[in-house]
Amino acid sequence: MTEHHDALETRSPDAREADLFGRLPAVLVAAMQAPAYAQRLAGIDPAAITDRNALSTLPVLRKADMPALQKQALPFGGFVPVSPGGFGRLFTSPGPIFEPEGTGADPWGAARGLFAAGFRRGDIVLNTFGYHLTPGGFIMDSGARALGCAVIPAGPGNTEQQMEVIAAYRPTTYAGTPDFLKILVEAADSRCVDISCIKRAVVSGAAFPPSLQAWVRERGIDAYQLYATADVGIIAYETSAREGLVLNENLIVEIVRPGTGDPVEQGEVGEIVVTNLDPHHPQIRLAVGDLTAIMPGLSACGRTNARIKGWMGRADQTAKIKGMFVRPEQIAEIARRHSEIHKLRLVVGRAAEADTMTLKAEIYAEPAGLLDAMSSTLQQITKLKGVVEILPLGALPNDGKVIADERPIG
Numbered sequence: 001m002t003e004h005h006d007a008l009e010t011r012s013p014d015a016r017e018a019d020l021f022g023r024l025p026a027v028l029v030a031a032m033q034a035p036a037y038a039q040r041l042a043g044i045d046p047a048a049i050t051d052r053n054a055l056s057t058l059p060v061l062r063k064a065d066m067p068a069l070q071k072q073a074l075p076f077g078g079f080v081p082v083s084p085g086g087f088g089r090l091f092t093s094p095g096p097i098f099e100p101e102g103t104g105a106d107p108w109g110a111a112r113g114l115f116a117a118g119f120r121r122g123d124i125v126l127n128t129f130g131y132h133l134t135p136g137g138f139i140m141d142s143g144a145r146a147l148g149c150a151v152i153p154a155g156p157g158n159t160e161q162q163m164e165v166i167a168a169y170r171p172t173t174y175a176g177t178p179d180f181l182k183i184l185v186e187a188a189d190s191r192c193v194d195i196s197c198i199k200r201a202v203v204s205g206a207a208f209p210p211s212l213q214a215w216v217r218e219r220g221i222d223a224y225q226l227y228a229t230a231d232v233g234i235i236a237y238e239t240s241a242r243e244g245l246v247l248n249e250n251l252i253v254e255i256v257r258p259g260t261g262d263p264v265e266q267g268e269v270g271e272i273v274v275t276n277l278d279p280h281h282p283q284i285r286l287a288v289g290d291l292t293a294i295m296p297g298l299s300a301c302g303r304t305n306a307r308i309k310g311w312m313g314r315a316d317q318t319a320k321i322k323g324m325f326v327r328p329e330q331i332a333e334i335a336r337r338h339s340e341i342h343k344l345r346l347v348v349g350r351a352a353e354a355d356t357m358t359l360k361a362e363i364y365a366e367p368a369g370l371l372d373a374m375s376s377t378l379q380q381i382t383k384l385k386g387v388v389e390i391l392p393l394g395a396l397p398n399d400g401k402v403i404a405d406e407r408p409i410g
Helices: 013-031 035-040 063-072 111-116 136-146 159-169 178-191 210-218 328-337 370-382
Strands: 089-093 097-101 124-127 150-153 173-176 200-203 222-229 233-238 245-247 251-256 270-276 286-292 319-321 324-326 341-351 354-363 387-391 403-405
Touching: 013 251, 013 270, 063 097, 063 286, 111 136, 111 222, 111 233, 124 136, 124 159, 136 150, 136 173, 136 233, 159 178, 173 178, 178 200, 178 210, 210 222, 222 245, 233 251, 319 341, 328 341, 328 370, 354 370, 370 387
Parallel strands: 124 150, 124 173, 173 200, 200 222, 341 403, 354 387
Antiparallel strands: 089 097, 222 233, 233 245, 251 270, 270 286, 319 324, 341 354
16 A cells, blocks of 8 residues: 655655745735734735744634624625635535535545545545535545545435445445444344444544544554644544644644744644645634644654644633633733743632632742732733742643633532
């Protein structure tokens, strides 16, 4: 079996970086033809954005803000320089967020991830992702057909008809959520239907814990994880090395401290920010709202792109405390005002039937008056009083949390 989809996957990291950032200025020029990007990027020189340091100076566009932004200028909020009629398909995802599909053979970049999972020309794919209004089904469908696979557009649910389709077409591969794969296997067992034809799977859209991975493996199915979003497509994919998820080609991925656009050090957990290189649907520093961390070194599978640890939680940690919303951006602003701070975490608790706040701070040095100054800044920014606790470097967990809500539920 051929190990790699194409030569892009095994080029040197330096060559990849030079290629991506060599193409980025032209994409920025295209983005600025859209009115919303023209406003957000006003005053920047696209020709000067040729490395990660320069890219990090551009504003972050948060996916969580897109529903409101798009309502102001339907359908795409003024962030797309091409009219809706210039795309292949038009979707809507919960939010709602409106997303266009490109016109190429594999517009969502799915073929690479499917190939890494062992999908090959002539395979028959049972695609159980939804085809109705949301792009999930078409993301996998277009990638599989680009590889030369035949696709059964099954969609989710309706297990009885799924059994009939499997018996008739004998699909060799599965695409869908891990939960629905388990439902199908259990349904086949209860109905005495042979689905041993399914040898490989790609799963996405839900947690795939080690216990479920083992359960699927015991049933003779080799399953691989894909990390995807409805707006970007496939961001990263699992390979035979089974060590993290390799980043997709043609994307620039940054990991930033939640609530900011500031890149974190390698290995530190932060929010995923993606810049694509599609001039028809550019996404410039789109913060997708998920947490992960970059893994050190390269994959044993031979692919040379960076790897992420996979999904590690949500970056939106906004908490309502004493009737006031406190956001990660506010905690980041506290850090900006005190150069002695390395890392912050606001811990929200409950005592004597009242909400409590403790700002835990890793610091480089503690000059006289720092504790009082930080307490004052905390109250000024959040409009709430809280306790400040000074910690040594490395004391806070590396889990990406800026606000940890530890109040009991119920």
